[in-house]
Amino acid sequence: MAKEKKAPKPKAQTPKGFRDYFGTEVTERAEMLAQIAGVYHRYGFDALESSAVETVEALGKFLPDVDRPNEGVFAWQEDEDGDKGDWLALRYDLTAPLARVYAQHRNDLPLPYRRYAMGPVWRNEKPGPGRFRQFYQCDADTVGSGSVAADAEICAMLADTLEVVGIPRGDYIVRVNNRKVLNGVLEAMAVTDEAEAAAVMRTIDKFDKVGEAGVRELLGKGRLDASGAYIDGVGLSDAQAEPVIAFLTSKGETAAQTIENLKAAVGDSAIGTEGVAELEQIADLLAAGGYGPDRIVIDPSVVRGLGYYTGPVFEAELTFEILDEKGRKRQFGSVAGGGRYDDLVKRFTGQPVPATGVSIGVDRLLAALREKGRIGSKTQGPVVVTVMDRDRMGDYQAMVAELRSAGIRAEVYLGNPKNFGNQLKYADKRNSPVAVIEGGDEKANGVVQIKDLILGAKIAESASLEEWQDRPNQFEVPRDQLVSKVREILESYS
Amino acid sequence: MAKEKKAPKPKAQTPKGFRDYFGTEVTERAEMLAQIAGVYHRYGFDALESSAVETVEALGKFLPDVDRPNEGVFAWQEDEDGDKGDWLALRYDLTAPLARVYAQHRNDLPLPYRRYAMGPVWRNEKPGPGRFRQFYQCDADTVGSGSVAADAEICAMLADTLEVVGIPRGDYIVRVNNRKVLNGVLEAMAVTDEAEAAAVMRTIDKFDKVGEAGVRELLGKGRLDASGAYIDGVGLSDAQAEPVIAFLTSKGETAAQTIENLKAAVGDSAIGTEGVAELEQIADLLAAGGYGPDRIVIDPSVVRGLGYYTGPVFEAELTFEILDEKGRKRQFGSVAGGGRYDDLVKRFTGQPVPATGVSIGVDRLLAALREKGRIGSKTQGPVVVTVMDRDRMGDYQAMVAELRSAGIRAEVYLGNPKNFGNQLKYADKRNSPVAVIEGGDEKANGVVQIKDLILGAKIAESASLEEWQDRPNQFEVPRDQLVSKVREILESYS
Incomplete structure (x- = not known):
């Protein structure tokens, strides 16, 4: 059977020089x-x-x-x-x-x-x-x-x-x-020629890089640059170069001193004054x-x-x-x-x-x-309510609705719930602080399991540290204490 | 003397279909x-x-x-x-x-x-x-x-x-x-032909405009529209049109009723079910x-x-x-x-x-x-510190710096201060609540004049209203009470 010819797939890429910003x-x-x-x-x-x-x-x-x-x-x-x-x-x-x-x-x-x-x-x-x-x-x-x-x-x-x-x-x-x-x-x-003035401007733009001595050379005869190439100078005399050097180096200890230095540099020029x-x-x-x-x-x-x-x-x-x-x-x-x-x-x-x-x-x-570390610390993800029983999605939706009403960032897992490990991997990728679990037994007993994922990560990192060992990272609470318990955990890390 | 030929001035306009947003x-x-x-x-x-x-x-x-x-x-x-x-x-x-x-x-x-x-x-x-x-x-x-x-x-x-x-x-x-x-x-x-299905889709898109009877006509033989033009119909039989009419009009008193109506409309279609x-x-x-x-x-x-x-x-x-x-x-x-x-x-x-x-x-x-009037009320402009003496700009800058430090939106008048009337017109155009005035006499006496511009506007609007008449809209306060007095006025209008 002849294969149908398909249009080539478009490339999934930003144009060159553009990027996306996330989160x-x-x-x-x-x-x-x-x-x-x-x-x-x-x-x-x-x-x-x-x-x-x-x-x-x-x-x-x-x-x-x-x-x-x-x-x-x-x-x-x-x-x-x-x-x-x-x-x-x-x-x-x-x-x-x-x-x-x-x-x-x-x-x-x-x-x-x-x-x-x-x-x-x-x-x-x-x-x-x-x-x-x-x-x-x-x-x-x-x-x-x-x-x-x-x-x-x-x-x-x-x-x-x-x-x-x-x-x-x-x-x-x-x-x-x-x-x-x-x-x-x-x-x-006494630089009045426009081309000459432009050359002086270009030279002082290099002050940051070549410093006072470099500017003196570039205003005069020229300069051998780091690569060994000779850069032609503007051709001014040493005396002519003096005011611009005075200008660039006029910063004094105080504003008053700087002003005095500048007055000297501009001489009797009206615009300079x-x-x-x-x-x-x-x-x-x-x-x-x-x-x-x-x-x-x-x-x-x-x-x-x-x-x-x-x-x-x-x-x-x-x-x-x-x-x-x-x-x-x-x-x-x-x-x-x-x-x-x-x-x-x-x-x-x-x-x-x-x-x-x-x-x-x-x-x-x-x-x-x-x-400086003032922003960009890993941001906390949402509380993830996991799905143990896909027929009870309404129960899980009710939980996230309660959490959100209390101002807590929360979501129900919306992927395929079959593999519970994937749900916890998802919560990890989302950097979630807390996962909530309610299987059939919990439902029957009116409780939910709360998993403290931040504590879990700490225990995993430093299993020998005693301070974490006596703190359980998963516990059962009555269903009606869901919001208050989650808030307590979030506040303990904030 | 021959005039130099100038390049034509560019038009100061957004391109067609674009606009600017202000404030x-x-x-x-x-x-x-x-x-x-x-x-x-x-x-x-x-x-x-x-x-x-x-x-x-x-x-x-x-x-x-x-x-x-x-x-x-x-x-x-x-x-x-x-x-x-x-x-x-x-x-x-x-x-x-x-x-x-x-x-x-x-x-x-x-x-x-x-x-x-x-x-x-x-x-x-x-x-x-x-x-x-x-x-x-x-x-x-x-x-x-x-x-x-x-x-x-x-x-x-x-x-x-x-x-x-x-x-x-x-x-x-x-x-x-x-x-x-x-x-x-x-x-x-039993609409399986793609062109016929598309024609039905186009027809139901008109449901908002032509209503149930109109859709019936358009699905059948056609319809004379308001302008007198005859619009050809899809050519379905009345019986064939029934399910789509049932679909469009299936909204019941409750969600359960609507769902029942929809079940009837889709019959035994798997995708519909x-x-x-x-x-x-x-x-x-x-x-x-x-x-x-x-x-x-x-x-x-x-x-x-x-x-x-x-x-x-x-x-x-x-x-x-x-x-x-x-x-x-x-x-x-x-x-x-x-x-x-x-x-x-x-x-x-x-x-x-x-x-x-x-x-x-x-x-x-x-x-x-x-x-609905929930946004868009005229927004309060900044407090305007007027300039009575252009040599004392430092004094006025100090005032706005104090006001801003206290979280009050404030600016010094930066136009030509020669005409004091223009300064008040500016404050008016800016929708300023308060103008501050410090002339030479005030400076000498350690006071400032505060002009309540909102009250001023109210008095101007309704000069006969007694409630405003015994409230002065300009008064003198000690210079060191500038911030607290301005804040008091702003709070009285917030």
């Missing part, structure tokens, strides 16, 4: 987002959820991530009854949609408009290990205020947020810098709000994002050490960043609108909390 | 989703968040919505360094991704696998008024259990969920039907769990979804009346639906895997709660 991965993130939303709300920020899909036209090229300015989006063209329509794309961040939303609804929104947004964003980039094409962002922005009080508020809110989600004071620091100061430094260096004054005001406002340098510092060595933002720039770092993949200690590093970007909606309306904001890397923050 | 629209939905997740969790369901993007191959054509089986997805082709790759698409529901996830991870997942999922889905369909191309779904499914106890559990959970989100008992009903009973009815009618027995078991299990016919009923007139599901089918309806767009009273209608679909992962693995589940229409449920 506590989902609920821990949801809880963190709710905690963050709570802080943002208390600061007067309102929720906004824009659509995941935007026109490519509206998204434009407003990419905040200077490290990856050319990364693509997932885009497709509308098909309107056969006619090709607009190009649409998945949002790649929450800032470009904010610009569109503000331009579209500006007549109905308060001014200034404080908004927060949280949700997935998508990047059409080459996936790599630990690098996904869909990930969460969690942003807060103030649109329509040019006041540095708005920037200071974002910094204070960021510090509060980190503490609320479980990063204690001392384990994080919020660093503040200002693009205007750098502009002043460029003036003081304005930038330094802004940093001074931010430091004063934060001090007035009780945010001292143990939480937020002026730190001109923060260079990430300086190329993108137009005024103050912020970065939150976790300062505790973790072991990297090679077993070396290193600081956990950045979990949030932001700053002022004053041309947010100009491309839509022609009007300049000042804005400042911050984006928290929710997944990195979750990773940090897991690293 | 309480976002937070009320988030709160409802958290409430629903709480019930699902208590029932032993685990969270799952799959990626928004799937391969078109994995999505297949597993569309659960029989009303719109041919609706498209938003899809695009991967570009891998210039080579065309897989076709990807946004998920159109949460069931197709569940099938893919279960097939992919089945060796690591418990069996049965109870999971819930909530999030946006996307449909590439013609947008219409109130019809969006991105909307939320909130699903719970049990994969790998063929037991009707799994179906009964879903029904009980659905009833609990509706009550938890704020629909009181009596305002909703969960109706249960069974596809197998219909199959038995078709057998009893099995279906009736399943409904009977579901009714018994629900009764054992305490879910009476005031919450969940066997109702063979539920036909929505019968074409798609393979066993029990459920639908939750809100039974209170609302006024439709023409001012006529009508029941609010369906807010959730589901059923058993036993070929969930077969297309991936070749193995049949039974599954049953429910999907809640979150946006419709929110609309229902708004309709």
